[in-house]
Amino acid sequence: MTVRIVVADDHEVVRNAFAALLETQADLSVLTTVADGAAAVRACRDGQPDLVLMDVRMPVMDGIEATRRIIEAGGARAPRILMLTTFDLDEHVYDALTAGASGFLLKDVTAERLFDAVRVVAAGEALLAPTVTRRLIAEFARLRPQTRAASTLGDVLTPRETEVLRLIAGGLSNPEIADRLVVGEETIKTHVSRVLTKLGLRDRTQAVIAAYESGLVVPGGTV
Secondary structure: OOEEEEEEOOOHHHHHHHHHHHOOOOOEEEEEEEOOHHHHHHHHHHHOOOEEEEEOOOOOOOHHHHHHHHHHHHHHHOOEEEEEEOOOOOOOHHHHHHHOOOEEEEOOOOHHHHHHHHHHHHHOOOOOOHHHHHHHHHHHHHOOOOOOOHHHHHHHOOHHHHHHHHHHHOOOOHHHHHHHHOOOHHHHHHHHHHHHHHHOOOOHHHHHHHHHHHOOOOOOOOO
């Protein structure tokens, strides 16, 4: 399958460079490039991409608000959003993730890392750049009040599903979780799917946020 992409960045050189790189891959196709968040929202409405490479800071409408509107408009069928930022601890990235983004990339990313990230996020299979993403989410979750009670998660999830969610929040992949819990990888895939469905989450990144915001995982704690 081909991943259809919209590139949104207010710097022409940057967006053209990303688009040109993505077009070198047979399984990646750039539908259009846009220079602001409002145009990104329109492009998603009209073109139905699978993924948006979204700059955080743009004129007319920033990437965070654009992400929120795209997710709200598309619901379960909304494209994945992969944020672009200059700094790995950009203060706006947590807001973007809570708005529905699935991960983020630094703008100085290598070509191979860009391709891998787009494929990973489009598939919804794993956290993007887990060490950096975990650090960022943990830092900003620490500064925010809990918005979801851990007890509520316990009412919705089974004990095993709760444990799987805790390990997802630790950045572990499905094979790593399977090894930790001494079960098959297919069993873990089933648990992950049930966690996302029961909590109304789109992907693993949103699961991490839910785990931190509920207090299920404590920033700086061990997994």
